[in-house]
Each structure stands twice: as C-alpha cells, then as structure tokens.
Amino acid sequence: MTILFSAKLSEQHQQMLTKRFPKETFLFYHNMDEAKQDLERTKVLVTYGEDFDEELLAKAKKLEWIMVISAGLDKLPLQKIAERDILLTNVRGIHxxxxxxxxxxxxxxxxxxxxxxxxxxxxxxxxxxxxxxxxxxxxxxxxxxxxxxxxxxxxxxxxxxxxxxxxxxxxxxxxxxxxxxxxxxxxxxxxxxxxxxxxxxxxxxxxxxxxxxxxxxxxxxxxxxxxxxxxxxxxxxxxxxxxxxxxxxxxxxxxxxxxxxxxxxxxxxxxxxTPHASGVSPKYLDRSLAIFMENLEAYVNGSKQYKNVIETKRGY
CATH class of the missing domain: 3.40.50.720 (NAD(P)-binding Rossmann-like Domain)
Known part of the structure; x- marks a missing residue:
C-alpha cells in the first residue's frame, strides 16, 4: 500500500513510521509540487489540507483515505471526496x-x-x-x-x-x-x-x-x-x-x-x-502522527474504528 506525505516530516518522524509499519510503502515529500508525481498510485494521502484540490483529486484514482494533519478543511474539494466515498479524517482536538x-x-x-x-x-x-x-x-x-x-x-x-x-x-x-x-x-x-x-x-x-x-x-x-x-x-x-x-x-x-x-x-x-498562531506547538506533529498511526492500524487491520472521521457534507 502506498502512503504519500505532502506534509514535510523530519527524518525522525519518517523513521518512526517506517519502523512501525514495515510492510507499507511510504513516500515522503516536502510539498505537493513534489508529491503530485506519485498521486496516481497513492492509496493514502497525508496532507495539511491546503494543497489538495479537485484537479489533483482526479489524478489520484486509487485514493481511499485522506488524512489531514490540521483541523481546517476549508480548501478541500469536499463534494468530490464525498462522491467518491473517500475516507476523510483530521487531527481535531490536538490544538x-x-x-x-x-x-x-x-x-x-x-x-x-x-x-x-x-x-x-x-x-x-x-x-x-x-x-x-x-x-x-x-x-x-x-x-x-x-x-x-x-x-x-x-x-x-x-x-x-x-x-x-x-x-x-x-x-x-x-x-x-x-x-x-x-x-x-x-x-x-x-x-x-x-x-x-x-x-x-x-x-x-x-x-x-x-x-x-x-x-x-x-x-x-x-x-x-x-x-x-x-x-x-x-x-x-x-x-x-x-x-x-x-x-x-x-x-x-x-x-x-x-x-x-x-x-x-x-x-x-x-x-x-495574531497570525493564525494560537494552535502552534512544538508537540504539533507528535500529536498529529499519533492520531494518524492509530487510524492506520485500524485501516490495515480492517477494523474501521477510525478517530476524527469527517462528515464531508457538514465539513467537520
């Protein structure tokens, strides 16, 4: 299974993920401009949510799950995501x-x-x-x-x-x-x-x-x-x-x-x-990835007991 990150991660975080899920294929990029070349084979996308639009969604034909490592979903093509029945989760609560x-x-x-x-x-x-x-x-x-x-x-x-x-x-x-x-x-x-x-x-x-x-x-x-x-x-x-x-x-x-x-x-x-800084914390990524890993375990095991599932019609 191909899991693509358009959200930049440190080497330490990358190693933590690959060690925890050795059977999965992780593709780590710094931004969507770099990552979009591999969207066609991506099954799971991890993004901050502001870099993924309807055009990119159309390219991601195998996409089944979008993990947004922020709370905001304003810029995502929610209607198209709903039409394709793609699982959408975020990190609500970590802020x-x-x-x-x-x-x-x-x-x-x-x-x-x-x-x-x-x-x-x-x-x-x-x-x-x-x-x-x-x-x-x-x-x-x-x-x-x-x-x-x-x-x-x-x-x-x-x-x-x-x-x-x-x-x-x-x-x-x-x-x-x-x-x-x-x-x-x-x-x-x-x-x-x-x-x-x-x-x-x-x-x-x-x-x-x-x-x-x-x-x-x-x-x-x-x-x-x-x-x-x-x-x-x-x-x-x-x-x-x-x-x-x-x-x-x-x-x-x-x-x-x-x-x-x-x-x-x-x-x-x-x-x-203030410049949209109230949620900034040095523990931000640690908390985000903890939710992602919990959900990835559920995804891999087929339990479907996901945390922070978004109702795409409501937008939250």
Whole structure:
C-alpha cells in the first residue's frame, strides 16, 4: 500500500513510521509540487489540507483515505471526496492545549494592559497606564463546545468563571455550567463578559455573527475568534469596536489570510491581531502522527474504528 506525505516530516518522524509499519510503502515529500508525481498510485494521502484540490483529486484514482494533519478543511474539494466515498479524517482536538492557553493569555493581556506596559518598557518609562482588571469570576461564553471549547472552559474554571457553551445541538458538555443551541445565541450573549468562538467554517457559521449580535453584548465584552475568519465580516467587527458596542476584539483568524498590510483591521486600536498562531506547538506533529498511526492500524487491520472521521457534507 502506498502512503504519500505532502506534509514535510523530519527524518525522525519518517523513521518512526517506517519502523512501525514495515510492510507499507511510504513516500515522503516536502510539498505537493513534489508529491503530485506519485498521486496516481497513492492509496493514502497525508496532507495539511491546503494543497489538495479537485484537479489533483482526479489524478489520484486509487485514493481511499485522506488524512489531514490540521483541523481546517476549508480548501478541500469536499463534494468530490464525498462522491467518491473517500475516507476523510483530521487531527481535531490536538490544538486544544495551545489554543486554550492562547485564549487565557490574550484575555489577561487585555485586562492587565500589557500592550501599554510593554510600550512603556521600550521607552524606559516607569508609569502605570490604565486600571488593570481581573478576569476572575467573569462570565465566558464559548461558541463551539468540542475539544478546544471544552479545554478553554476548563481553564476558565481555574479563574472561577461561569461558563456558557453554545453549539449546534446545545447538548450538555463537560466544564460548561450552561449549554444552549446556536438558535439561542442572541438570548445568552448579554450575559457574557468574554465571547470566544472556536467554530469551524461551514455554511451555517459563515457570517453567523452580525451587528445585531454585537449590539446585544455588554459594552465591556472582549470578543475572541480562534475558529475561522469568515465567522464575522471585518466591516461589522470594526463598526462594533468604533461604536463601542464591545470593548476589544482578539483575532487569530481573518477573512483573508495572510491579512494584507493595508487592511483596516490593523489600524483599529482595540483590536489585537495574531497570525493564525494560537494552535502552534512544538508537540504539533507528535500529536498529529499519533492520531494518524492509530487510524492506520485500524485501516490495515480492517477494523474501521477510525478517530476524527469527517462528515464531508457538514465539513467537520
């Protein structure tokens, strides 16, 4: 069986895979430009998901399984993958630790006025600027109650926060005091001091947050988006900040990435922007390959007990 990697791996990771599965043929490449020459004989493709389109899928006539070693599936030809009944899995959940830590660190950055303190340090100014606040005992609403959302809520509990979860189903989930379906989002937003979105990009979530949602929030609310940039239009978010409907927005994702140098989001004082880095971790590949190897064992053995199977029609 031919297993092709268009995702670059270290020699150490390559050796680990070939030693664990000595009967399989592994083809390791640094990118899809190099890898596409072998797509025709590939049965299993391991990719970051951004390099595989409909044209390449047509060439991969023997393909039975796509393992995406990221959580995002936005750029994959999901409809064609579904038509061919190709197994699609990803590494959902491995980002939960770094992304949850990111949320807490950014909330602390805003509430403790850390940007101003860092600027003072650069200028050698010994001065207290602004009144620091405490994130403890606030209320956090998390839109998206999967593995990442649950970890965010778990850490919030260390700060004695009330946690509200909003999801498609509204089912009860660990670490949340209350759970609601997306249909009730507007109803519960007024309770939140912090609103955190970890929602994926789907037809249902695209531009889900409107100006009406921001107007329903408290004027001191901090909005954090670590899910997908198309959750809210940039113009709407800028308007919400300028009209003081909310106090601050923290964006690790944007509608257009990389965010253009001249994009107006950069110029808004109460918006903090980071370059889609909340999930970055030195343990990223180790965690990704652990899921891949678990699934490969199931694939080879025919048990079909796969982890993180994607419903292609939903996109997650």
């Amino acid at each position: 939960k630790i770094p992304m949850a830590e990111y949320v807490i660190s950014m909330l602390l950055q805003v509430y403790r006025n850390e940007k101003a303190l860092i600027e003072n340090e650069k200028e050698h100014v010994w001065e207290r600027r602004g009144l620091p606040q405490e994130i403890s005992e606030q209320t956090m609403l998390v839109a998206g109650t999967g593995a990442i959302g649950q970890e965010v809520a778990r850490l919030a509990k260390a700060f004695r926060m009330k946690t509200i979860g909003v999801s498609r189903s509204g089912r009860t989930v660990t670490h949340f005091d209350e759970n609601y379906p997306v249909a009730d989002l507007k109803k519960v937003l007024p309770e939140a001091d912090f609103v955190v979105s970890v929602l994926p990009s789907t037809d249902e979530t695209r531009h889900l947050f409107t100006m009406e949602h921001f107007r329903s929030m408290k004027d001191h609310t901090v909005f954090v988006n670590i899910g997908r940039g198309d959750l809210v239009e940039s113009e709407v978010l800028i308007q919400a900040i300028k009209e003081q409907e909310i106090a601050h927005a923290i964006l690790d994702v944007a509608e257009e990435e990389p965010l253009p140098h001249d994009h107006p989001l950069w110029e808004v004082e109460n918006i903090t922007i």
